[in-house]
Amino acid sequence: MKMLVFFVAIILYYSCATNPYKSSNKSYKKQTKDFAKMLSQYPIRDSVSNASYFVASTNFNLRKPNLVILHHTAQNSCDETLKTFTTTKTQVSAHYVICKDGTVHHMLSDYLRAWQAGVSKWGNATDINSISIGIEIDNNGFEPFTDPQINSLLQLLDRLKRAYNIPTANFLGHADIAPGRKVDPNKYFPWQKLAENGFGFWYDTTGIQIPSGFDEMKALRIIGYDLKNPDAVIQSFKLHFVQSDSTKTINDDDKKILVDLMKKYQ
C-alpha cells in the first residue's frame, strides 16, 4: 500500500513538473478568482460616485459574446502559438486555438475578454474584444487550411452560435474588422463553406442589377466595414468575398456581389 502511494506521488510529481503550462494555468486560476472577488464587491464600486443608495438587483447573469472573430496565427506551429498566448509580455491571447490536426485548445472561458482583436471596428462597435470570441487557426499565413481544422472549427462555431445565440452575420475575419492593419485569415480561408453552414453570409448574383447611382463604399459601410482607409477596406472585402482578386478596385461583378450582400448584412 505504502509503495502504491509512493508511486502515485511520483507520477503526480512528474506529470505536474513536466506540464509546460503549469504556471500559466496557476495564473489563470488566480486572475479569475480576483475577478470573482471584484464582482462580488458590495457596495458596487464601479457605479457613479453620486449614487446615494446601493440596492442589489436579484436578476442578472454574465454578459455573452455576440461576435466571433477568426484569425490565422501567422506562426509555424500550434506549440509556438500556445507559448505566445501563455507568455505575459506578448499581451495577446484568444479563446481557442485550432491545430492542423484538428485539435482544439480552449485557453479562456467564453465569458472572459481575450486580447485578440486590437484596434478594430465593425458597424459602430469599437471594443470588439469586449463582445467577441477569438479563434486562432494554426497557419503560417500563406498556406491553405487543413480539413481537420475546418471540421473542428465548424463544430466549435456550431456550439458557440447556439450557446450565445450569435447572429449569422456576426462571424468575421480579423481583416474585416481591422482593414489595412490585418490580413487574416488568408485568402485560402473557406468563407463560402462557412456561410453554407450558417456562419456568415455568401452571395448569389443571379439576376442582380446594379441600381443607378450605386455607391460601393456606402454598401461596404452597410455591411459593417470601417471606411477610414478606402483602399484597405476593398482589400479586406476581397480577402473575404472575392479571394481570387487581390486588386483594390471594384468592378461591375463586385458591385453585384455588394448589392446582394448589403441586403443580407443590413
Ligand SMILES: [Zn+2]
Ligand atoms: Zn488576427
